[in-house]
Amino acid sequence: MREQPLVDISTVDAVERRRGPQSSSLVPALTLVSHPMADRAGERVLLSTQRGVAVSRNEPAFMRPGQGPGAHLADPFLSRKPVMFFAQPDGRVRLEPGEGSRVAVAGLVLEGPWEFSAEEVAAGVPLELAGRVVLLLHLAEPASAEAPDALDMVGSSVGLQRVRRLIEQVADLNVPVLIRGETGSGKELIAQAIHRRSPRRHKPFVSVNLGAIPKELAAVELFGARKGSFTGSVRDQEGFFQAAHGGTLFLDEVGEAPPEVQVMLLRVLGTGEIYPVGERSPVTVDVRLVAATDALLEQQIQEGRFKAPLLHRLSGFAIRVPPLRERREDVGMLFHHFAREELEPLGELKRLSPEEATAEPWLPAALAVRLVRHDWPGNIRQLRNVVRQLVIGNRGQPRLQLDAQLEAELATLNAAASGRPSERPAAPAASASPRRKPSDITPQELLAALRESGWEFQAAADRLGIFRTSIYDLIERSPGIRTAGSLSVEELKRCHRECAGDVNAMVRKLEVSKRALVRRLKELGLGAPE
Structure with missing residues (x-):
């Protein structure tokens, strides 16, 4: 394994993704999160800045990125009078409900036109139509030739599409790859995709979690040991590097590597040689190394717990995995994917495709909105567990309902993606308070601000130093305040x-x-x- 020239390329970070369409070619889009025909999750339509887009029972055609042809929403409870969407060049989107069209944003039924700021569109706004269909207003790439399940990764969000492109760019090269992302975000899936797209695809793929190996055994497990090299060693032991010879070795939680193992990793990355414990002669291995971490390695370097040269060697090519809260448009597809996995052994796949067009949605619209708005600290792994709990807990029932455990788990919302409608952004008042956390505001303080502001929510938000969208969530959590x-x-x-x-x-x-x-x-x- 010879050292390769270093190329440090990573996916766009969260800040850049939230900047809006001015910083890229992204355009507003509507993606189906929930529909009575559950397998339609993930279909979308792009919003043109040239003319308005009418959304009703009979128009337009929603389709999956990279696929066609599409289909209308076709739910008999949706109005034939369209809801109009007007995308502005500066990233704002104006919504005009049609007569008889029931559109709700986070439980608030709109009775007139609303305008969403570029920041709100970038964060994602869930919209309920007739209490049965949930759409997410968000940013998307204007065109994609890729199927949403390409590389066995479910989703078509901007962040995931960029990850797919990076995989294609690096897969056939013999450079080490460092995958960075939060826990549960799917880092091992990316490592597997790199291996399957590489010339090593027919050789072993060996996955090792360094966080699960006792530190005193890490060197033996990775590099092997010779007979008699330690107490109880009665025969030669092959390490993971030798097991992966000719193929790919995936080291998860590489930030947990002990100092002596870090030194040995540096050597194998530079020379392609390992020294099994107790062996004085090097053993040559041909292994493509892919590592992953959710740790801040730069901080560990400053604290003396991780070697800077090792980080440079590992990140010959870096891929950042976006957390689920940055790819909310994928939640519906992921939910459907995991639900299908759970329903099939139960013999209840019919839940996803009811025979009657008037049937109640198996995934209620209000629940779908909560799933989209949730912060998902455990990312895809947490979503999978929630789906399993929902499906098994509602086995045989016509629709999904939260139990007390899941109710508590989904209680925490991301204020930036609360999805409440807001008016056209106004200039902040000169006396506006510094920005605060909504969780720091007491019900008594909220009530006082509302009274002082004549119950004008924007004025109250300015007094409290929070965003207007947070006022709605605070009211919901304050039983003494009525609506x-x-x-x-x-x-x-x-x-x-x-x-x-x-x-x-x-x-x-x-x-x-x-x-x-x-x-x-x-x-x-x-x-x-x-």
Whole structure:
């Protein structure tokens, strides 16, 4: 294994991905997360900046990237009156619900046009249509010739497509590869894909988790040992490098390698030679090394726990795996993929393709939205476990429901991808507070800010130093604060009479959002002013 010229190439990081279409050729798109015909998850349509895109029961055709032809949403509960989407050159997207079209964003039914900022579109906005179909508004590449399951990796997100391209670029070369990404993000799948695309595909692929090997045994396990080299050694022992001869050795959690093993790895990367424990003569091995870590190796180098030359040798070519929260458009496809794996042995695959077009979705829209909005700290591994728990826990039931355990697990949301609609971004007030964490704000502080701001959510958000989208989540978690949607018809009518139809007076009396109150009054035909 001779040393190769170093090439340090990595996938785009999260910051660059969130910059919006100005920094790349990405365009807004709508991807199916959930549909009564569950196997349609992952189909999408691109939004053109030249003209609006009408989405209804009968238009347009949604299709998988790299495949065709597509099909209409075709759910009988969707309106024939289209929802219009207008993509702006600066990355904003305007949504105009059609008459009779029920569009909800994180539980809030839209009664008029809404505009999503470029930042919101980049983060991903889940949209519910008629309470049955869930679409994700997000950024996508304008064209892709790749099937979404290429290289046996499920998904068609921007980050995953870039990973696929990097695999194709490096697979046939004999350079070491360092795969970096969070736990559960699928690093071993990438190592396997590199091996299958390489000239070594017919030779062994050996996977080793260094974090699972006792440190005192790591050298023996990796490089082997000669008979009598340590107590209990009664015969020669072959190490993982020799087992992978001619093929690929995948070292997971390489940051856990003990110092003496790091020195030996440096040698084998530079010379292609190993010294089995107790052996004085080198043994030549022909192994392509692929390593992976979720650790901050640069920090370990500063702390003296990892050797800088080893990092340079390992990262002859670097691939960063995006976490699941950066590829929310893949959640629907991944859920369907894992659900199929669980349903098949149960004999319940029919759940994914009901015979009746009017059947209730097996994956309810509200649950699909929660899955998309979840932060997924355990990434794909965590999603797989959630799917298994859901499928087995709801065995034989017509639709999926969360139990107490899963309810608690999915309770944490990513505020940046909360998906609540926001108005056109306004300039922050001069007296706006520094940015704070929504979790630091108490219900009493929230209520005081809302009262001081006349129940204008943007003004309250500026006072609190949070984003407007976080106000909705804070209200949901504050049982002492009501919403216009929770008010009874009798209470609304009584307050309307007492305030003589003065909406501002009603807002002060009821302590709810003016915009939401006006909507309720219109629904009741109480003649609320614009």
